[in-house]
Amino acid sequence: MVVSELVSNSALATRELDWPMRPPPVLLWLLTDGRRVLVLVWDAVARPPSPREAGPDDESGRGLAIVAALSQDWGSYPAAGRGGKVTWALITDP
Numbered sequence: 001m002v003v004s005e006l007v008s009n010s011a012l013a014t015r016e017l018d019w020p021m022r023p024p025p026v027l028l029w030l031l032t033d034g035r036r037v038l039v040l041v042w043d044a045v046a047r048p049p050s051p052r053e054a055g056p057d058d059e060s061g062r063g064l065a066i067v068a069a070l071s072q073d074w075g076s077y078p079a080a081g082r083g084g085k086v087t088w089a090l091i092t093d094p
Contacts, residue, residue, distance in 0.1 A: 002070050002089050003028065003039055005063040010043035010087065017044055036072075037091045044084040048076045 007028060014024035027042040051064040067074050067089050074089035 002067050002091060003030070003041075005067050006039060006041040006087050006089060009049055009063055010041050010045075013045040013047070013049075014043050019044065035093055039089045039091065040086050041088070042079055042082065042084060042086050046078060046083065046085055048085060049087055 007026060010026040011023065014026060017024050024044050029038075029040040031038040031040070049064055051068070064074075070091065071089040072092045074087070076085050076087040078084075079086050
């Protein structure tokens with residue numbers, strides 16, 4: 001769920017970009033030490049992800065709440081040299 005939400009958010013965010021190829025790329029890395037998984041997703045949009053309050057009838061807007069609920073921690077940072085940002089989530093043993 002965490003990977004799906006982060007990749008989906010990045011793919012949606014990049015739709016607004018003027019990019020030489022369509023659709024713009026989204027990169028995914030999964031790193032593990034056997035007990036934890038670090039999910040990293042890069043996209044070319046520099047604006048950090050912004051959680052929002054979804055209403056009961058809204059069809060979207062719950063993704064980052066899901067990421068927060070299923071992860072020990074999450075956030076984003078500017079991607080030096082490449083531009084855009086990396087959004088990350090740390091998933092640990094329950």
